[in-house]
Every structure is written in C-alpha cells, then in structure tokens.
Amino acid sequence: MGRVIKRDAVAIILVALTCGIVSVLPPFNLIHGWSIDALTALRWEAFGTRRDPASAPVVVIAIDEETHQTPPFKGSPTVTWTTEVGRVLNAVIDGGAKVVGFDVVFPRSIEQSELPFGDDLLGARMRGFDRAFLRSLAKGSSAGKVVLGEVLGGDGPSPGQRIAVGQQKNIRALNIYSDPDEVARRVPLTFPGGEKPVPSMALELASRAVDAEPTLVEDGDVTLAGYRIPGAVPNTLTLNFEGGGNDVPTFSFADLRACVERNNADFFHHEFAGKVVIFGTLLNSEDRKITSKRFATGLEGSRAPRCALPPAPPNAEQFKRSSIAGVYVHATAVDNLIARDAVIELGVLSVTIIAIGFAALA
Amino acid sequence: MKSLFAAIVVFIGFTGLAAAQAPVAVVEDVQGKVTGAEFMDYVAPGAVIKLGPAGKVVLSYMKSCWRETITDVGTVIVGTEDSKVHLSEVKAGKVQCDSNQSQPVDRQVRESAATVFRSIGDDVSISPQITLYGLSPVVETTGRGKLVVERLDVKGERYDVNLTAASVVRGKFYDFAKTKTALKPGGTYAVSLGSQRTVFLVDPRAEPGPTPIIGRLVRLK
Numbered sequence: 001m002g003r004v005i006k007r008d009a010v011a012i013i014l015v016a017l018t019c020g021i022v023s024v025l026p027p028f029n030l031i032h033g034w035s036i037d038a039l040t041a042l043r044w045e046a047f048g049t050r051r052d053p054a055s056a057p058v059v060v061i062a063i064d065e066e067t068h069q070t071p072p073f074k075g076s077p078t079v080t081w082t083t084e085v086g087r088v089l090n091a092v093i094d095g096g097a098k099v100v101g102f103d104v105v106f107p108r109s110i111e112q113s114e115l116p117f118g119d120d121l122l123g124a125r126m127r128g129f130d131r132a133f134l135r136s137l138a139k140g141s142s143a144g145k146v147v148l149g150e151v152l153g154g155d156g157p158s159p160g161q162r163i164a165v166g167q168q169k170n171i172r173a174l175n176i177y178s179d180p181d182e183v184a185r186r187v188p189l190t191f192p193g194g195e196k197p198v199p200s201m202a203l204e205l206a207s208r209a210v211d212a213e214p215t216l217v218e219d220g221d222v223t224l225a226g227y228r229i230p231g232a233v234p235n236t237l238t239l240n241f242e243g244g245g246n247d248v249p250t251f252s253f254a255d256l257r258a259c260v261e262r263n264n265a266d267f268f269h270h271e272f273a274g275k276v277v278i279f280g281t282l283l284n285s286e287d288r289k290i291t292s293k294r295f296a297t298g299l300e301g302s303r304a305p306r307c308a309l310p311p312a313p314p315n316a317e318q319f320k321r322s323s324i325a326g327v328y329v330h331a332t333a334v335d336n337l338i339a340r341d342a343v344i345e346l347g348v349l350s351v352t353i354i355a356i357g358f359a360a361l362a
Numbered sequence: 363m364k365s366l367f368a369a370i371v372v373f374i375g376f377t378g379l380a381a382a383q384a385p386v387a388v389v390e391d392v393q394g395k396v397t398g399a400e401f402m403d404y405v406a407p408g409a410v411i412k413l414g415p416a417g418k419v420v421l422s423y424m425k426s427c428w429r430e431t432i433t434d435v436g437t438v439i440v441g442t443e444d445s446k447v448h449l450s451e452v453k454a455g456k457v458q459c460d461s462n463q464s465q466p467v468d469r470q471v472r473e474s475a476a477t478v479f480r481s482i483g484d485d486v487s488i489s490p491q492i493t494l495y496g497l498s499p500v501v502e503t504t505g506r507g508k509l510v511v512e513r514l515d516v517k518g519e520r521y522d523v524n525l526t527a528a529s530v531v532r533g534k535f536y537d538f539a540k541t542k543t544a545l546k547p548g549g550t551y552a553v554s555l556g557s558q559r560t561v562f563l564v565d566p567r568a569e570p571g572p573t574p575i576i577g578r579l580v581r582l583k
Contacts, residue, residue, distance in 0.1 A: 063477075078479040105478045111404045114384050123384055127404065134388070134402035151474040153467040154556065159424030159459075160404055163388040167459050174476035175467065182508065182522070188471050194458075281477040285514050285552040285561060289475050319517045326475025 012360060020356030024348050032351070033179045033292070036238070036343060041295035044243025051242075057209065057338045058331045059249045059275050061088065061256060062282035062302050063104065066312045070254040079110050083129070085279070086136035088256045092277050093140050095268030099208040100140065101147045101201055101334075103174060103280035103287075103327040107155040134164040141165035147204055149174040152191060172201040176289070176329055177236050185292040186236035187333040189214070189222045189229060202237070202333035209276045209338055224337055232345035239291065239329065240336050240343045245298030245320075248331045250282060252302035252312070259307035267307040276334050280327025288323035297324055383407050386442055390429070391420035411438040413450050421445060427459035472507075473556075490550055490563035496578030497547065497570045498539035499562070503582040505555045509536065514561065515550045525555065539572040558582040 022028065063081075067073050073081060092100055109130045113123040140146035141164070148165055150156030152173045157165075165171065177186040190197035199207060199214055203224070207214050212225035222229050229237050241247070251271070259267055281287050282300060299320055302312065336342040346354070385404035392401045395414030399405055411419055411432075418433045426443035436450025444454065501509060506525050513519035521543060523529070523536065530536050538544075545551060548566040552559055560582055568578075 081479075103476050105476055107478060109404065112384055121384065123404075124406065127385075127406075128400070130404070131400065131402050138402060149476055151476050151478065153472055154474060155478045160385075160388045160402075162459060163390055163422040163424070164402060167457065173474075175471045175474045177470050178473050179470075184473070184475070191467075191471075283477075285512070286559065287475060287477045288512075321517065326477070329475040 016356050016360035019359035020352050020354075023355040024352050030179075030181050032345075033181060033183060033185055036185055036292045036345075037183070037295055040241050040292050041243065044296040049242060049244065049247070053246050053249050056247070056249055056335060057274075057276055058205075058335045059251065059272065059277055059304065060282070060327050060331055061092070061251050061253055061277060061279050062325070062327070063253045063280070064282040064302050065284060065315075066252050066302065067254040068283075070309070073254065073257075077110075079106060079108065080129075082106060082109070082133035084257050085253075086133035087260045088253065089136045089140060089146070089279075091256070091260050091265070091268045092272050093143070093145050094265065095271070096273030097145065097275050097277045099145050099147065099205055100277045100279065101172075101205045101330070102149045102157075103201070103278050103330055105149055105151065105155050105157060105174075106161065107158055109158045109160050111160070112158065130160060134160055137161055137164040141170040144208060146170060147172050147201065147208070149201055151175065168198075172199060172204045174201050174326075174330065176326075177233065183291060183294065184239075184289050184329055186231065186233055186238050187329060189231075189235050189237055190216070200333075202330050202337065205276050205278070205330075205334045206337035209334070227337070227340045229337065230342055230344045232347075237333055237336060238343035238345055239293075239332050240341055241291065241293035241296065241332055243293065243296035243298065245300045246303060248328055248335070249304040250300070250302045251304045252306075252309070253279075255302070255306050255309040258309050262308050264307055271305060276338070278327055278331055278334070280325060280330075282325045282327070287326035288321070289326045289329055290323050291329060293324055294322040297322060300325060300328075386425065387421045387423045387440055387445075389419060390422045391418065391431075393418040405440045407440055407442050409440040411440070412436075413438070417450075422457070422459075424459075427456050428454060429457045430454040490561050492560070492580065493563045493565050494545075494578045494580065495565045495568050496539075496573035497544040497564060497568050498537070498542075498572070499545065499553065499578050499580045500538070500575050501536045501553055501580050501582060502534055503536070503555055503558065504534045505558060505582065507556060509553065509555045511538075511545070511551055511553045513546070513549050513551050516546075519546065519549070519551075537572070537575075539578075544570050553580055553582060555582055 110126050111123045111130050115122040117125050148157045148171045150171050152175050173191050176184050177188050179185055187202050188200045189203050190199055203214055210225045214222050214224045220234050231237055383406040385406045387405050389399045389403045394417040396417045396419050398411040413436050415435055421430045428444050431453045432438055432450045434450050437448045439446040509523040509525045511521040545564045547568050549564050552561045560580055562580055
C-alpha cells in the first residue's frame, strides 16, 4: 500500500514538473498573454473601479461621432478642422494643462492642396488657413506643452506643423507593441533615435507631467523619476487597464469647441488644470484596438462634464465592443507611468513554480 | 544687378507665379517691419517678402530642410529649396528636420494606435463610401499585412486575413469568395489594412459566390 502511495506521489511530481516546465515553453506564450487579459477582467468584476475617474491624471479630448454630427464640423472635411483644434488647444493650455499630446495626425495641410481651382490651386486660395493652428502649436510647444504624434513607418505631421513645433524635439511615435496573437498589451518605452533612444509618446507625456527625464539604466530598463518601469518584454510597459468605459475622463471635442465660443475659461481651468491631455478619436470604426482589456470593456463615450452642449443622448445602436479606442492605450500608459502601477509580470522561474504548484494540486 | 532683381520681382508680381504653386516653406518668425509674410504662413515659390529697417524673417523650407534667418532692409524671393535675397543679410543652414520615419521599425511595433486625417474627403464616421452587390468582397490593395473586415452596425462579426504575396491575385486583389467567406446582406463593414480604410455597405439583395467583380470590388485607400 505504502509503495503504491509512494509511486503515485512520484508520478504526480513528475507530471506536475512536466506540466510546469511545458507551460513556460515558447509555444505556450499565448497563455501568458491570456492570463493578463483574464486577470484584468477578474479584477474588474471583483473590485470594480479602483478610483474616482475625476482624479485621473490623464484626460482625453475625443473627436467622436457627436463631433462629426455637430455644426460646424458636420459635413466638413477633417483637414479643415485645424483652426478649431488650435482654438481648443489654446484654451486647454491656458486652462493649466501640464502637457497636451496628439493621437491624431494631420499629415497634410489644406494649404498644400494641389487641386485645381479656377486658374489657381485650392491650396493657394486657402493661403493663411492654417496660420492660427500653426501659431497655437508654436506657442504651446515653445512652452514645452505640446507633443505631436507620428506613426513610424507611416504618417507624421505636415511639414508646416513640424516646423511650428520645432521639429523632432516635440514629435513622438504613436506605435504600440502587438503580442503574437495581435493583442496590444504593452507600449514601447523608447524607439531608436539618432544619438540616443527617443521616448515614445506615452513616456514623453508622463515625463513632462512629472518634470523628470526618463533614464536608461545599464540592463536596458527605463526609469522615470525613480520609478523603474517593469516589463517582461524589454523596453516596454505592460498596460494595467481599469475596466469599464469611464476609466479615462473623455470630453467631446464638439462641446469644448462650443465652450471656446462662449469664452468659458473657468471651465477649462476647472477641468484641465494639472492634467495630461490627449487629443484622439472615439469612433465606431477608426483606430480600434484589441487589448488586454478585451474582457473588461464598457460602453465608451464622452461622458466628462459638459460646458456648452447637452450630453449626447444614449445611442440605442451602440454596443459593448471587445476593442477600445486607440487613444486609451496611450492614456492608460501615461496613467500607469505617473501612478507607478504598470503590470508587473512574473519571471520564467516564478511562473514555472506556480504552474508546477497548480499542476500538483490538480 | 539691382535693376535685374527689381525686374524679377516685377515679373513675378505680374505673372502671379507665387499663387499658382504649392507652398514650399513656412515663415517661422517675423520681427520688425516685414511685408508679404506673416508668422506661421505657408509661402510658395515666387512669393516676395520685403524687409524694412530692423526687419527679420525666418524661413524654413519643408523639403530641403534649409533654414534662413534674414535681417535688415531688403527683398526676399522664395525659391523651391532656398531664397534669393537682395540687400538683406542671410544666415542659413540645414536643420535636422527628418522624422524618425526612416528608422527601421520592428515587426511587433509596426502597428500604431493613432488616427490619421489624410486629406480632403476623408470621413472617418461610419457612413459607407460604396455599396457591394456581392456577399464576398474583392479587396484591391498593394499593401501587405493584416487585413481586417469588421462589421460596424452589429457586434461580433470580424474577419482577419494575413495578406501575403501568395494570397493576392495580380499583386493586389484579394477575393473573399475563394475562401467562401460571405458577409451579411444589409451590413455595414469597414475593411482596413494599416492606416488604409474603407467603409462599405453590403446591399440587402447582394448575392453569394463569385459574382461579377465590379459589383464587389473594394479599393482600399
């Protein structure tokens, strides 16, 4: 009898060891990502919101479906919205925002249009159209408060915008890191630069918010104001999403534009003072990302306090998606960096031991 | 020399050369008495800028990355890559204006979370740009990578295709009929590849199978 028990115990140990070791082999890496997704959802289901969204250090100004349906934007090409973007940008900076990042890219100015218009070009007829926007960018960036986004391997800001913000010192990459299963669970911290690595958009915004330069340490890790940013994949931050659709306060661009029309500077001061602000889109089809929040998403919307327009009525056709607007990826990364609560992934040894333990229990 | 320069300025003024071309430079700074340009103006070749006493203008050329600081009384004619300056003083040099676009990008970070507003006519709302009369689209694109077709009006329908040279016909056509993939009649879908995207409607009476391509062709842009 004792021999049987001993033999069973040896078998259990061997099976547990095998299972534990196999579980950390590269073909099973996908499980590691799924565990992040599952734990994000479980925490959300078990504990709900961990903090008041109003206290979030990062807010989003969303070019949303409501913006597209609201005059003067309705029916107007987005490339002609720049003047209004500049006006809202001025108001946000004057309201005391720490820094403003752009998750939207205008790679061309309407002034560059070479469409014929009578005997002239459309761009020539529009000369001066982007002047106010470029001045807003120049003013904000000279104070270190504007960071434009670009897509490495894709589009960047128009040449005029590049000049307005003083070229590359105020332009950062919006690329994100995709796991092998095409799910975004991480953002890069830096990208290769000429002389030294260049911070990603998220790291740049966070570093300006805490007024500290990010530093590379010897083993390749990045620290920000003493916070050694954890990451199982080198040079990345693993995103720590809250659940639901209200974790990042989101303002409708249409409402803020109307607020500027009303000269309500107090609203901007109340809502944006001391905040990191990101201009992005919140649309049904554009820039949607599947992330580690995919099992914990909620109905997204511009539900931050309103200034001028009434809150958008509930949309019966809206449904909960597994994807989120891309701007929330950057917003969450900045939030994690400032709050120092990026996901800490366990190393191979720890994962192996835990897997062996669970296999033995099973 | 003086008269030749004046003649050029007059000629440009009469021909309207500046107005007929796309802009090449941005006015980065203006101080003192300057006419013909304002702070943060785009300027086209042939534009004439006049500086008065203590005037200063900084021009940054978008393509050549040439930056000129021009001071004191004189006249400037904007060129394609640099300016012709008469009488005023010029300090010029090349600036680092190249983006990081030329840097190699790892496969894992090739994707971005960003919205690119490309040009006039872009409409990123969900209004369909075309209607298909077949349930299996043919997508025309020269791009490679993950092609996504996602239904916009109803949750849960999504198709991911890895576009490779082998999977497309004539280098740019991917036919969903070949994989027997059929979309739902009446549905609104977005097809996207990288930053290219097109929204289309499948006609409620659309037919299944390899119907004529002209009725189910989606050009990605």
